[in-house]
Amino acid sequence: MKLDDLTGIVPLHEAFPSDTEIAGLSSDSRTVQPGMLFFALAGTKADGADYVADAAARGALAVVAAIGRTNGAVSVPVIEVEDPRRALALAAAKFYGAQPDTMVAVTGTSGKTSVAAFTRQIWEHAGFAAASIGTTGVVAPGRNEYGSLTTPDPVALHKLLAELAGAGVTHASMEASSHGLDQHRLDGVRLAAGAFTNLGRDHMDYHPTVEEYHAAKMRLFRDLLPRGMPAIVFADDPWSQATIDAATVAGIEVLTVGRKGTFLKLNRVEHERAKQRAEIVHDGEIYEIDLPLAGDFQIANALVSAGLAIATGTSAPTVMAALEKLKGAPGRLDLVGVTPAGAPVYVDYAHKPDALENVLASVRPFTTGRVVVVFGCGGDRDRGKRPIMGEIATRLADVTIVTDDNPRTEVPAEIRAAILAAAPGAIEIGDRRKAIHEAVAMLRAGDTLIVAGKGHEEGQTIGAETFPFSDHEEVRAALKEVAG
Ligand SMILES: CC(=O)N[C@H]1[C@@H](OP(=O)(O)OP(=O)(O)OC[C@H]2O[C@@H](n3ccc(=O)[nH]c3=O)[C@H](O)[C@@H]2O)O[C@H](CO)[C@@H](O)[C@@H]1O[C@H](C)C(=O)N[C@@H](C)C(=O)N[C@H](CCC(=O)O)C(=O)O
Ligand SMILES: Nc1ncnc2c1ncn2[C@@H]1O[C@H](COP(=O)(O)OP(=O)(O)OP(=O)(O)O)[C@@H](O)[C@H]1O
Numbered sequence: 001m002k003l004d005d006l007t008g009i010v011p012l013h014e015a016f017p018s019d020t021e022i023a024g025l026s027s028d029s030r031t032v033q034p035g036m037l038f039f040a041l042a043g044t045k046a047d048g049a050d051y052v053a054d055a056a057a058r059g060a061l062a063v064v065a066a067i068g069r070t071n072g073a074v075s076v077p078v079i080e081v082e083d084p085r086r087a088l089a090l091a092a093a094k095f096y097g098a099q100p101d102t103m104v105a106v107t108g109t110s111g112k113t114s115v116a117a118f119t120r121q122i123w124e125h126a127g128f129a130a131a132s133i134g135t136t137g138v139v140a141p142g143r144n145e146y147g148s149l150t151t152p153d154p155v156a157l158h159k160l161l162a163e164l165a166g167a168g169v170t171h172a173s174m175e176a177s178s179h180g181l182d183q184h185r186l187d188g189v190r191l192a193a194g195a196f197t198n199l200g201r202d203h204m205d206y207h208p209t210v211e212e213y214h215a216a217k218m219r220l221f222r223d224l225l226p227r228g229m230p231a232i233v234f235a236d237d238p239w240s241q242a243t244i245d246a247a248t249v250a251g252i253e254v255l256t257v258g259r260k261g262t263f264l265k266l267n268r269v270e271h272e273r274a275k276q277r278a279e280i281v282h283d284g285e286i287y288e289i290d291l292p293l294a295g296d297f298q299i300a301n302a303l304v305s306a307g308l309a310i311a312t313g314t315s316a317p318t319v320m321a322a323l324e325k326l327k328g329a330p331g332r333l334d335l336v337g338v339t340p341a342g343a344p345v346y347v348d349y350a351h352k353p354d355a356l357e358n359v360l361a362s363v364r365p366f367t368t369g370r371v372v373v374v375f376g377c378g379g380d381r382d383r384g385k386r387p388i389m390g391e392i393a394t395r396l397a398d399v400t401i402v403t404d405d406n407p408r409t410e411v412p413a414e415i416r417a418a419i420l421a422a423a424p425g426a427i428e429i430g431d432r433r434k435a436i437h438e439a440v441a442m443l444r445a446g447d448t449l450i451v452a453g454k455g456h457e458e459g460q461t462i463g464a465e466t467f468p469f470s471d472h473e474e475v476r477a478a479l480k481e482v483a484g
């Protein structure tokens with residue numbers, strides 16, 4: 001790509017002719033190669049401006065930085081822009097070029113991974129080559145890769161989108177995390193629709209207030225989705241109205257789904273253990289759907305996904321038929337097995353208050369005995385949620401076992417103590433393996449066990465090290481033990 005292909009994003013600099021070739025883009029000096037543009041970004045831990053010399057030493061062509069940021073003394077030309085993060089995202093979109101034709105993004109505190117996965121499955125059912133991108137990685141025809149960030153950084157994201165488009169993928173759904181939105185990671189994505197699931201307490205270590213957290217999510221409608229495009233909004237959340245208002249002000253076409261929804265109206269739900277029957281009205285037609293998933297919240301996720309698919313052109317009858325075939329995203333109320341007495345054991349990714357509340361409430365209707373929960377809270381993350389989750393667990397479960405979940409650099413016992421302070425009667429078993437084994441061993445007929453917090457994760461991070469660990473594997477091993 002030539003420098004003048006970035007007109008309007010990165011201004012031309014007198015040091016360069018407009019046909020100067022750019023070898024690539026990077027915001028991490030450690031990955032700079034000769035001829036690349038280095039974007040100096042101010043971050044939470046470091047400031048890219050401090051790594052300009054490193055980038056220059058590795059052959060950076062020029063540095064793109066915020067106005068006045070680099071303070072001279074730089075051996076390569078500095079191109080100043082208002083907002084380097086946004087410039088990086090738009091430049092990455094230009095540099096890599098192709099994107100799947102129909103792209104949608106979903107935001108919300110909970111349900112993003114599930115909605116991204118369901119939307120992909122609906123499109124697959126309709127016969128499209130479809131992909132999903134998010135917390136559990138990238139899934140596309142012939143491709144299933146574990147990911148690290150929910151919303152990848154712009155360079156990785158646009159490289160991926162170009163690869164997907166090149167491989168013939170026409171439809172892609174992605175998660176828009178609040179970090180991703182706040183850091184302009186998706187600013188260059190050409191979106192055909194957006195969606196909102198719900199808002200609860202999350203990432204309070206990053207966003208100063210819940211209003212600012214909501215505002216970060218609203219960037220999806222305010223700044224990213226072109227005017228007049230559709231936003232699917234789950235209508236039954238306390239933050240639904242504020243979301244509808246924000247999207248309406250931004251000139252977005254708001255389509256609501258849920259009991260209070262008008263685009264897809266949920267009339268009635270009947271629960272069974274592993275499935276639920278829903279009556280949904282769309283455009284005057286009534287559809288009776290057997291959703292093969294447990295949990296009230298999965299109805300919400302299915303409706304949001306169905307809304308996205310219909311709003312981007314898939315016919316309603318095709319979408320409704322696809323709902324009957326949905327598979328849960330890995331580690332989302334995932335039934336791993338049952339004990340010899342018939343007690344089911346689920347692995348679930350609930351690691352925030354609302355998610356824990358939802359998952360515990362949703363197994364209660366089919367639990368005739370006790371609801372048992374094993375969970376912990378991550379270290380180096382929002383400390384405020386610990387007692388809140390302790391309270392929720394002891395209120396909604398009959399047996400609460402507090403254990404470790406990625407203590408990272410914190411003292412694990414202190415994290416557990418913060419949960420236990422609001423969890424009278426809870427049992428403390430720090431070692432997660434032991435906690436899972438003891439929980440499975442105590443199950444009787446009619447009980448349900450939820451192992452919450454890690455879902456699809458495959459490691460336990462203690463200090464700076466991540467040890468292989470899988471809730472699925474531990475549950476399977478424990479079930480084998482009791483089967484004996
Ligand atoms: C807090 C946060 O979101 N951090 C993300 C952010 O980093 P940052 O900009 O704050 O980076 P920084 O470490 O302060 O460094 C500043 C700049 O100096 C550069 N640098 C640094 C060192 C060096 O030697 N040379 C150099 O150039 C860095 O590359 C960076 O550009 O931008 C980076 C590139 O996009 C991300 O990798 C990084 O994610 C970290 C690893 C992270 O843990 N993020 C989590 C919290 C996150 O984003 N989570 C969300 C939501 C999860 C969910 O709820 O689903 C997600 O989307 O995954
Ligand atoms: N619509 C929903 N409402 C409330 N809770 C939900 C909903 N969907 C999922 N959950 C709960 O949240 C957990 C995470 O779900 P999912 O991975 O789909 O959400 P997410 O928004 O991608 O979360 P994260 O930001 O952690 O990646 C699930 O395991 C379940 O406990």
Ligand SMILES: N[C@H](CCC[C@H](N)C(=O)O)C(=O)O
Nearest residue numbers: 351377378381405406453454
């Ligand atoms: N994307 C989230 C995942 C948290 C999962 C939980 N297992 C934990 O470690 O707190 C984060 O990194 O904050």
Ligand SMILES: [Mg+2]
Nearest residue numbers: 112113135150
């Ligand atoms: Mg996710």
